[in-house]
Amino acid sequence: MKQTGDLNLVKKINKSIVLHHIRTNSPISRARIAEVTGLTKATVSSLVNELIESSLVEEIGVGQSSGGRKPMMLLFNGTAGYAIGLDLGVQDCLAVLTDLTGKVIEEYIIEHNNDSVDNVVNVLKSCISELIGRAPESVYGIVGIGIGLPGICDDEGNLLFAPNLGWENVPLQHIIEKEFGIPVVIDNEANAGAVGEREFGAGKDTANLIYISIGIGIGAGIIIKGELYRGATGFSGEIGHISIQHDGPKCRCGSLGCWELYASEHALLQQARELSLPGGEDAIDVDELLKLADEGNPAVIQLFERLGYYLGIGVVNVINGYNPEFIILGGRLTGAEKWLKKPMMAVLERRSLPHPRKQLSVEFSQLDVRSAVLGASSLAVAKFFADAEVTVERS
Ligand SMILES: [Zn+2]
Known part of the structure; x- marks a missing residue:
């Protein structure tokens, strides 16, 4: 009996390996899967047939032959199910419905005024309901919901602390799971952003990547050797609280002179309020500042340039501390790249250590503000396959 159990487990694991190769390399032939996995052709054929019956894989006609009969190519069926990704901000919630490959099918944004936890949770629920309603018919339906949050989460799905x-x-994961009966994964928005960049953005194929989210605060998602690094207890990435001025102003974290007091959206808006800008203090937000800079307002351009300088000061610490291959800066301030990048790069050239800088790329995100929301959806899909790959059985 034990032996049968083990054989079943081996079969399930092999099936999960085959599915993984089809997901990441399709179109691919059965022969090629056998070649890269070391499984026999007969085993691969039998497992592929089961995956076709489960609707996760389909055949798409013949491919190129390297001699002999032309192979039937296999494709991962991305529309066998859908996932929902959410990026909860301090003032709004961005939500996407994606297929299992991460392709965006629907997008939805809703503002909130963060008046109470209950009200914002209701906003999340209404976003999710809206997207569930818009999802096309599929075999597996909505396979998961991923939520990126501006705070620290534990392994149990609790949002422990979100200062902004x-x-x-x-207990957000529990609340949403209870409401919809769909598996939920929650994570810090910078972690979700790093995953989004690795899966869909400039960080594709990068093993050592740091995504720096510049929002109201500053946080980082750190990918080391292809895996998200969460620290010993899940709290890594709080780089906004690297002190860049030992006797600087007091930060809400209790320390002094933290990086985010100088280089975040919050810092930018605070400095902008000290200028006499058109429309008065109340009209100042990032979009308005971008508009003024575009119109050539010298004081606003100078604000962005100074922010770029301060961004550089913190990024130098990240380069020297982690030696990444790629640093991607994301968040709404990516819209100000043309004013931020030059002063930032000048600081990196002058101050970072030459060896870690040598093979490093530093870019602003090309995913606009979608790094975290796409990453959140990708985390939900990954959870579905982690939970289901070995249990997806012939129906
Ligand atoms: Zn701080």
């Missing part, structure tokens, strides 16, 4: 929302200890 003013939230503490919210």
Whole structure:
């Protein structure tokens, strides 16, 4: 009996390996899968047939032959199910419905005024309901919901602390799972952003990547050897609280002179309020500042350039500390790249250590503000396959 159990497990694991290769390399032939996995052709054929019956794989006609009969190519069926990704910000919630390959099918944004946890949770629920309603018919339906949050989460799906929302200890995963009966994964928005960049953005094929999210605060998602690095207890990436001025102003974290006091959206808006800008203090937000800079307002351009300088000061610490291959800066301020990048790069040239800088790329995100929301959806899909790959059985 034991032996049968083990054989079943081996079969399930092999099936999961075959599916993984089809997901990441399709179109691919059965022969090629056998070649790269070391499984026999007969085993691969039998497992592929089961995956076709499960609707996760389909045949798409004959491919190129390297001699002999032309092979039937296999494709991962991305529309066998759908996932929802959410990126909860301090003022709004961005949501996407994607297929299993991460292709965006629907997008939805809703503003909130963060008046209470309950009200914002209701906003999340209404985003999810809206997208569930818009999802096309599919075999597996909505396979998961991923939520990126501006705070620290534990392994149990609790949002422990989100200072800019003013939230503490919210069992968010449980609340949303209970409401919809769909598996939920929550994570810090910078972690989700790093995953989004690795899967869909400039960080594709990069093993050592740091995504720096510049929002109201600054956080980082750190990918080391292809894996998200969460630290010993899940709290890594709080790089906005690297002190860049030892006797600087007090930060909400309790320290002094933290990087985000100088280089975040919050810092930018604070400095902008000290200028006499058209429309008065109340009209100032990032979009308005981008508009003014585009119109050539010298004071606003100077603000962005100074922010670029301060971004550089912190990024130098990241380069020297982690020696990444790729640093991607994301968040709404990516819209100001043309004013931020030059002063930032000048600081990197002058101050970072030459060896870690040598093979390094530093770019602003090309995913606009979607790094975290796409990453959140990708985390939900990954959870579905991690949970289901070995259990997806012939129906
Ligand atoms: Zn701080």
